[in-house]
Amino acid sequence: MSSDLQVAPPPVLKPNAKHISRACLECRHRHVRCDGGSPKCSRCTKNGKECSYVKSHRGGSRKKGVKKAKLNPLEAERTLEQRRLELPCVGADGKVGSCPNGHTESSCALLADNNFEGLEKLPCHLKDNNARTQVTFETMRRATSNGTYLKQQFDVDAVLHNYYAKFHNAHPVLPPLSHMNKFLERSDNPKELLAVMKIIGDGYTTSKYAKDINAVFDVAMEISSLINSGPKDLISIQTLILVSLVCHISALHDFSTTLRKQAIELALTLDINNLDIERFVGEDINGNVLKDAGNRNTNGLTPSGSSTEELNVNFFNTQRVRNLEEVCLKDCARRCFWELFFLDIIIGCADGKTLSTLAQKQCFVNYPSDPPRAKFDYETRAHCSKLVDESVRLNNIIFSNMSIGQQYTKLTASLSNWELKFSNPDFYQLPYLIDQNGTVNEGVHQGIIMLNYAKIFTHRPLSFLWRSDIPRNLKCVEFLSDQLKNDNDNCQDLPTQKDLINSRKIIETRKTIDAANSIAKTLIDTNPVDVLKRTPLSACSMAFAGLVHLSAYLWSSQIVQTQEQHNLNICDLNIYEEYLKLELSGIYQISTHFYLSAKIANYLMDNVQRLLPSLYSKIQHHFKHYSNARDPPATIARSPNAVIPMNESPSMNSNEALSNNITYSLAMEGNSSSDKNFSLTTPSSDEPPSPQSDTGCNWIDKNQMDFDFSNMEFGGFDIDSLNAIEELFKVNN
Structure with a gap:
């Protein structure tokens, strides 16, 4: 062999060399090799560059015959939850705040990240009440809470004092205060029940939940997760009822609806609707008649006579309720059932279309003996x-x-x-x-x-x-x-x-x-001063009455314009005005503690301003404290571009004033509807449901209110222009 012939040295192989399956955007742009380091590659770290990754669209692994090991279902679910936590949150045009999964505002802004295609993004919490997110309860249910609220050590005495002093009389779901210590002790102090009692008591004694519904959402998610992972029994139903109510008065309507339906389903599964079937006499509230009652042995709580023996055993003999007295347990079940019956109608049916679930079932349940x-x-x-x-x-x-x-x-x-x-x-x-x-x-x-x-x-x-x-x-x-x-x-x-x-x-x-x-x-x-002693759902009834009085004011004002003798109708207008002030006063008192009241009061005021500026000016003057406040609450906060009501001359007669009210309100509508900074956005029928409704009240969002005066003789008045009032309500289908 010639000495000139040189053999090339063998290539030097790096130990553990492997193909890098991803490269950061910075290295891709420079067409250089990237080591795929996390959280930053070595090249970006060395050069002080921003390092970010996106999913490659070139397919999977290039190695033939290599497949990923399959995960068992438990590991797969855990991996999915972890990956969801790494997702950026759903965007809301940059209007984001602290997020339930711990993301910072900057990380939530990375909305173009495609690392986890095929997974739903978690909801961000909004700084702007007008921002919308595409959130369903299924998304919320899969979210993982930080779990900090339930880990605290509750001051049971303080929790009981605030809850029973401020709330219990209006909704006596739980046993009397004299029995509650024994109830909690024998049921091993259920964390989820104490948590919702605390949030209700704190809501009445402070204003923090009126200003931060994100905190309500976080605690409700935490409680819901604990219920779903633990035993299902009467305490679960009690907790679900209270959490559902808290979510509703915090304007988290979709979440509230899901929790309420879960409570109803559990109550029916545990056969509480047949609790007193042995001793029930006559028709139930839905007109059902019990046939051959003497031949039935079902107790509803004991396992002996039930066709679903296992469920009833769990209901009566779970670890935390097995020591409760049967009389106490049955009366608690009755209170829960009739509370659900009431809430499912006042909340669920208030859109004017939805029928109650329990109003169509057998309800062989006696009324509670206490209270x-x-x-x-x-x-x-x-x-x-x-x-x-x-x-x-x-x-x-x-x-x-x-x-x-x-x-x-x-x-x-x-x-x-x-x-x-x-x-x-x-x-x-x-x-x-x-x-x-x-x-x-x-x-x-x-x-x-x-x-x-x-x-x-x-x-x-x-x-x-x-x-x-x-x-x-x-x-x-x-x-x-x-x-x-x-x-x-x-x-x-x-x-x-x-x-x-x-x-x-x-x-x-x-x-x-x-x-x-x-x-x-x-x-x-x-006594309006004691409105906080009544149910917090009073705000909805007062708002509903306020909307009727607003429509009555409009209707009566048209009659005034067409009649020579209009003293009676003028008196009616004055009464409606005072009723509106009274109803708004009651709503405002509740709004200092719960967010829903703030939303519906603001909604009602916005519509008074839009339709009757002169009346709005009078009502606003009545609430001068709010309108002149430097930092107005959500109930009265208005857009800086909101139209200022027209000033009236003292010499203007009532007919001219009413005519100007309506004419000006119609002129305002085009401006207010196009104003993107208006304090409350107009609901859109093509937007998906959100845990926070547009107006703050579900029956407002899903109802419609319009007026027609074509069957009445109003002379030369332009009746067709009154169709602008149709915008008062939008239907979300």
């Missing part, structure tokens, strides 16, 4: 709640263009019967709203609210305060006269029938307004 009926009337509240469900059912029939004759007659008779009962409690052996000691019976109070809810839902669709097409539908007004049963739906061509329908609509309008007046009068009777 006694003289202190809290469960029966009255339940029956009045049932009327709301029936009125919503009537609404659905109306919207379906079906005959309502029999349903309407039966429902209005039932409503009138309950009006008579409340007017003469002694004759019907009912407790008074306020007893001889001045104590308010919260069950009667809530029953009155539900009765007036039912009256509004029943009468408003057929009044001048609701949709124009409904009173023209002959099937909806066939109870007026047999003469209306013909094929011609155009009532405008039939003067006699038109007058008859107008007369009926006036009656329905007055009944609707009377129901709203009754809500305001109940607030007066129970």
